[in-house]
């Protein structure tokens with residue numbers, strides 16, 4: 591894991607955000623403010639050593655929901671396109687960072703230096719955009735655009751980021767990989 595270059599929790603946040611929409615199943619886990627609050631509580635936007643922002647003072651509005659849903663489109667677009675159209679994905683990513691007024695800052699904590707990208711606005715979606723899009727940018731810059739992808743499972747369009755050493759991920763989860771190998775076995779043996 592190349593943790594020095596990107597924060598794996600921010601990468602996870604990006605993937606989890608994209609996967610709140612499951613296009614094939616038609617499931618959307620980000621339709622209400624309550625769902626947005628849960629998502630933000632589960633994915634605190636804090637750098638190493640910083641306390642997560644307090645959930646109690648979080649007043650979310652319909653505008654926050656709409657903005658985060660729009661961000662999800664961008665994040666999903668980047669994850670879906672990077673492997674086949676890296677230039678297009680980069681343009682989408684850069685637009686998103688620009689729109690969020692994302693600004694890098696050098697931080698230091700416990701003998702460790704890292705670059706934190708935050709937004710200079712007070713919009714929650716913009717902070718989420720700065721964190722998630724900069725994390726994806728960092729993966730692309732260090733490991734390459736093909737590390738971002740969409741699950742090859744026949745009935746799955748979940749996205750993933752492959753941070754493994756050999757970078758051979760094709761499925762979002764082991765469950766999906768297993769399901770695909772069972773389906774392949776059955777089709778080879780003429781069963782359904």
Ligand SMILES: [Zn+2]
Pocket residue numbers: 741742743746747748761762763766
């Ligand atoms: Zn899958």
